[in-house]
Amino acid sequence: MTPTTRDDCLRRDEKDPLAGFRDEFLLPSGTVYLDGNSLGALPAATPGRVARTVEQEWGERLIASWNEAGWWEKPRTLGAGIAPLVGAAPHEVVVGDGTSANLFKALVAALRLNPERHVVLGERGNFPTDLYITEGVSEIMGAVERRVHADNRAALAGALAAGDVAVLLLSHVDYSTGALRDMAEITRLAHANGTLVVWDLCHSAGALPVELASDRADFAVGCTYKYLNAGPGAPAFLFAAERHHAASRQPLTGWHGHARPFDFSAGYAPAEGASRFLSGSQPVVAAAALEASLELWQRVDLGLLREKSLALTDLFIEATRPAGLRLATPREPERRGSQVSLRHPDGYAMVRALIERGVVGDFRAPDILRFGFAPLYLRYADVFDAAQALVEVVRSGEWRDPRFAVATGVT
Amino acid sequence: MTPTTRDDCLRRDEKDPLAGFRDEFLLPSGTVYLDGNSLGALPAATPGRVARTVEQEWGERLIASWNEAGWWEKPRTLGAGIAPLVGAAPHEVVVGDGTSANLFKALVAALRLNPERHVVLGERGNFPTDLYITEGVSEIMGAVERRVHADNRAALAGALAAGDVAVLLLSHVDYSTGALRDMAEITRLAHANGTLVVWDLCHSAGALPVELASDRADFAVGCTYKYLNAGPGAPAFLFAAERHHAASRQPLTGWHGHARPFDFSAGYAPAEGASRFLSGSQPVVAAAALEASLELWQRVDLGLLREKSLALTDLFIEATRPAGLRLATPREPERRGSQVSLRHPDGYAMVRALIERGVVGDFRAPDILRFGFAPLYLRYADVFDAAQALVEVVRSGEWRDPRFAVATGVT
Numbered sequence: 001m002t003p004t005t006r007d008d009c010l011r012r013d014e015k016d017p018l019a020g021f022r023d024e025f026l027l028p029s030g031t032v033y034l035d036g037n038s039l040g041a042l043p044a045a046t047p048g049r050v051a052r053t054v055e056q057e058w059g060e061r062l063i064a065s066w067n068e069a070g071w072w073e074k075p076r077t078l079g080a081g082i083a084p085l086v087g088a089a090p091h092e093v094v095v096g097d098g099t100s101a102n103l104f105k106a107l108v109a110a111l112r113l114n115p116e117r118h119v120v121l122g123e124r125g126n127f128p129t130d131l132y133i134t135e136g137v138s139e140i141m142g143a144v145e146r147r148v149h150a151d152n153r154a155a156l157a158g159a160l161a162a163g164d165v166a167v168l169l170l171s172h173v174d175y176s177t178g179a180l181r182d183m184a185e186i187t188r189l190a191h192a193n194g195t196l197v198v199w200d201l202c203h204s205a206g207a208l209p210v211e212l213a214s215d216r217a218d219f220a221v222g223c224t225y226k227y228l229n230a231g232p233g234a235p236a237f238l239f240a241a242e243r244h245h246a247a248s249r250q251p252l253t254g255w256h257g258h259a260r261p262f263d264f265s266a267g268y269a270p271a272e273g274a275s276r277f278l279s280g281s282q283p284v285v286a287a288a289a290l291e292a293s294l295e296l297w298q299r300v301d302l303g304l305l306r307e308k309s310l311a312l313t314d315l316f317i318e319a320t321r322p323a324g325l326r327l328a329t330p331r332e333p334e335r336r337g338s339q340v341s342l343r344h345p346d347g348y349a350m351v352r353a354l355i356e357r358g359v360v361g362d363f364r365a366p367d368i369l370r371f372g373f374a375p376l377y378l379r380y381a382d383v384f385d386a387a388q389a390l391v392e393v394v395r396s397g398e399w400r401d402p403r404f405a406v407a408t409g410v411t
Numbered sequence: 412m413t414p415t416t417r418d419d420c421l422r423r424d425e426k427d428p429l430a431g432f433r434d435e436f437l438l439p440s441g442t443v444y445l446d447g448n449s450l451g452a453l454p455a456a457t458p459g460r461v462a463r464t465v466e467q468e469w470g471e472r473l474i475a476s477w478n479e480a481g482w483w484e485k486p487r488t489l490g491a492g493i494a495p496l497v498g499a500a501p502h503e504v505v506v507g508d509g510t511s512a513n514l515f516k517a518l519v520a521a522l523r524l525n526p527e528r529h530v531v532l533g534e535r536g537n538f539p540t541d542l543y544i545t546e547g548v549s550e551i552m553g554a555v556e557r558r559v560h561a562d563n564r565a566a567l568a569g570a571l572a573a574g575d576v577a578v579l580l581l582s583h584v585d586y587s588t589g590a591l592r593d594m595a596e597i598t599r600l601a602h603a604n605g606t607l608v609v610w611d612l613c614h615s616a617g618a619l620p621v622e623l624a625s626d627r628a629d630f631a632v633g634c635t636y637k638y639l640n641a642g643p644g645a646p647a648f649l650f651a652a653e654r655h656h657a658a659s660r661q662p663l664t665g666w667h668g669h670a671r672p673f674d675f676s677a678g679y680a681p682a683e684g685a686s687r688f689l690s691g692s693q694p695v696v697a698a699a700a701l702e703a704s705l706e707l708w709q710r711v712d713l714g715l716l717r718e719k720s721l722a723l724t725d726l727f728i729e730a731t732r733p734a735g736l737r738l739a740t741p742r743e744p745e746r747r748g749s750q751v752s753l754r755h756p757d758g759y760a761m762v763r764a765l766i767e768r769g770v771v772g773d774f775r776a777p778d779i780l781r782f783g784f785a786p787l788y789l790r791y792a793d794v795f796d797a798a799q800a801l802v803e804v805v806r807s808g809e810w811r812d813p814r815f816a817v818a819t820g821v822t
Contacts, residue, residue, distance in 0.1 A: 062452065063450045101690055233693045253544055254511030281509055362474065
């Protein structure tokens with residue numbers, strides 16, 4: 001039941017089984033932060049954890065910490081911490097490098113596993129780095145790139161039926177519209193057509209339950225700095241299904257992905273498991289922040305998270321109706337990520353005016369006002385207030401103030 | 412003049428123009444740290460700088476910091492901070508990804524700039540990740556990998572004279588022996604044979620003056636966590652000579668390397684300058700530590716640094732002579748990095764025994780006792796004491812204690 005008044009919201013907050021998590025984040029006062037799908041908020045435990053890594057592990061113990069503090073194993077231990085959040089086995093996930101580099105590795109590995117075929121199928125309107133990396137991979141591998149509308153099932157089925165698609169790359173949740181794709185069904189369809197699937201989980205990991213293993217995903221990548229709260233530009237993760245481990249070859253063959261790195265042998269031999277997707281040394285200080293946030297995430301019931309996420313997005317969709325903006329996000333809960341996107345040609349100015357009222361969302365060209373809902377630190381009352389503020393911004397016309405009109409750098 | 416007594420050393424320390432830098436590092440007490448070539452010590456300013464990024468930039472300002480705190484520009488601003496340390500122009504260096512990924516990018520770009528040729532020439536005994544990445548690049552590019560002894564000038568000249576080498580990858584300073592290669596001469600020789608050169612600066616950046624531009628290097632990569640003190644696994648850097656910018660194409664085509672990333676356009680178009688070598692979002696918290704250390708490095712006179720480095724390594728070589736270990740590092744100053752390596756089949760146990768005495772070096776298979784000398788935080792007296800300790804360890808036979816015999820993980 002979607003609450004309809006602020007009092008309803010306050011009552012929902014009182015009963016919210018996830019309410020306690022809010023105190024585990026350090027949030028700026030006077031702000032409703034609806035941009036956790038761009039950069040997640042800071043967990044309260046993180047500054048101390050980072051300081052310990054800097055001052056004690058690095059400063060006092062220096063190189064001894066590669067063993068003592070488990071630095072060498074972090075790509076695996078952090079991967080194992082992410083695994084339950086994405087429905088994978090611990091040895092199927094490793095942490096390291098950025099999302100773009102991991103996409104590169106996963107796409108090349110998938111192409112090599114399907115050597116009779118040479119088409120990489122991407123989606124129109126995917127996040128740019130996914131498009132660009134696909135271009136880069138296609139060029140270097142001599143593959144052909146095609147794109148399809150991922151939410152047009154007939155088009156997707158038709159593209160796969162061509163029978164020449166080696167690998168399909170899709171975002172599980174569209175970064176712009178917030179549309180959630182049916183991982184199980186699309187993966188089944190792809191496999192039935194002899195195609196492997198790489199899933200981009202940037203907007204679903206930590207936003208909703210992901211079931212990579214039971215949905216039979218082949219590979220997946222994702223970032224940790226959005227819903228997983230690991231900090232700006234935090235290391236990304238890569239999932240490789242166990243059935244592909246032995247045959248997978250990725251080209252960023254750094255020494256951390258070697259079977260016996262401390263032999264310092266002259267030839268490369270890939271490690272067992274997903275470890276073969278590792279390349280070089282990873283930023284340990286950034287990994288410390290991820291470790292702090294994952295400790296928190298181990299205590300989260302993803303079923304409750306999804307329930308609250310849908311309630312919050314429902315609430316926002318309903319409460320912003322009077323603004324009269326067109327909804328870009330699917331109305332059906334099962335097709336929605338933890339995000340609400342609204343369309344307006346002047347969306348940029350509206351988002352800026354809203355930020356001035358303390359409600360932080362973002363804008364994505366050409367016309368998307370984008371709001372992310374992180375159920376761990378958002379209250380129903382916050383979302384109600386944010387929706388009211390947006391309605392007032394739009395109705396009042398205050399967004400027409402010239403100071404909101406100028407686009408500046410990163411948005 | 413190499414000091415020969417501890418009193419000589421104390422006098423040298425009193426007159427040392429770099430002595431003041433020692434107070435800008437937080438060093439563990441009771442330790443002489445000769446492993447700054449593996450992981451540099453913690454600058455005193457770093458914990459505060461990291462905490463500011465975590466607590467204020469991330470925690471309070473959240474996504475606003477991509478603009479306000481200059482996060483988006485960090486790969487360029489940090490690159491500009493490294494540029495004077497390696498003799499490059501500010502727009503020729505970018506920071507991001509790891510050394511392995513940057514090697515991959517540089518090697519692919521160099522191969523593409525020399526499309527008539529298909530040989531990548533590496534060096535026997537280079538650091539494993541250089542060997543393995545060369546293997547990965549050769550495989551994906553259909554290139555042929557050859558290796559040569561980099562310190563055998565005739566062999567190197569012969570290999571280049573074959574006339575089919577597209578790109579030569581060399582370490583400026585050998586990680587194992589500490590041998591310094593003549594960048595100007597080798598680059599000239601390579602160019603005369605139609606070969607481009609990628610230099611690995613992991614063991615020279617921050618260890619001695621590097622002159623990429625005047626030595627006509629084509630590409631270079633390096634890490635920041637050794638002599639540059641940016642912390643474990645800190646982001647790496649990549650240098651691309653300006654003359655190659657326009658034609659260079661690297662395959663990790665993430666959105667940070669796009670000419671107009673905020674257009675979110677469907678096709679990739681490489682950015683101007685070295686920025687085209689960027690891929691995805693970088694760990695900002697780790698970058699903060701690099702920023703803190705680079706502020707310190709801007710005040711370092713690299714001529715004085717080199718002078719002290721050679722004096723320290725001379726001192727260590729002379730003072731450890733009574734130990735009777737074979738010197739692996741070139742005795743000639745102009746062929747020596749900021750490192751002294753000694754050989755003994757039981758080197759592992761000797762290094763462990765030495766660590767127990769508070770002198771931290773490391774061991775590299777099969778027989779190298781490796782000692783790095785960071786002139787910013789090492790005193791002549793420290794080095795004298797460390798040398799004495801090594802002599803005593805070897806002479807006393809205390810390294811034969813069985814507890815020093817077992818290799819454990821990372822060394």
